[in-house]
Amino acid sequence: MSDFEVFGLPVSLGTMIYQAILFTLLVLVLKKFFLKRIVNVMENRRKAIEEQLELAESYKAEAERKLFEQQELLKQAEHEAKHLVSYGRQEAAQIIKAAKKDAMLIRSEAYTNKDRKERGAS
Template sequence: MKGDSKMGDFEILGIPVSLGTMIYQALIFTILVFLIKKFVMSRLIAVLEKRKTYIGKQLMLAELYKQEAEQKLLEQNGLVAQARQEARKIRSKSEEEARALFEKTRLEAREIIHNAKDDARRIHPGHNEHWGA
């Protein structure tokens, strides 16, 4: 041991260290660790476990909601496809009905013109060249 014994019982790296102070600090440290372990750690672990459980439940709910959303999306896509198919059918039927109505109207117009020419020939028998006979 170097130097005066009043400053410390021994030196570590040139620093005087008192054995009594080291024992006292070790005892205080041990008591502090024990108190932290007994009172703080148990509560901290309980809080962390509760948080872990909560997060686990939230993740399960999120997965459930994701699956429900995917199912709803599939249903919605099916409904959209069905609506498009129905719209195509309606459009096709409407176009067909429009063509039929147009053809019917055209035939009726020809018949009206033909009847009008016949009526004109009967009323004015001498003017047949004007009626496109």
């Protein structure tokens, strides 16, 4: 019944040739009808992946550029804030100095008026 044995299993030469012919026919049919479609689908997928990678790289570069711009704007804002605080302190010091001067002037005028009233009353 079997022509020979392989690893203790009976193998028929006719069945082996029949299966080889069927496998070859299957491969040829698949190649003729489906191989081009499969290759096209894989090529389209490869192109789509490449485009997505390029798009991701461009977004990454844009994000890095915007991050740098934001850091520069933040540094500029910090510098302006320090300048405004410094200017505000100077302005406050001038206002306090002027207020003290005005208070001293009002105080001295009040003493002068008080002295005049006391002299005029005597």
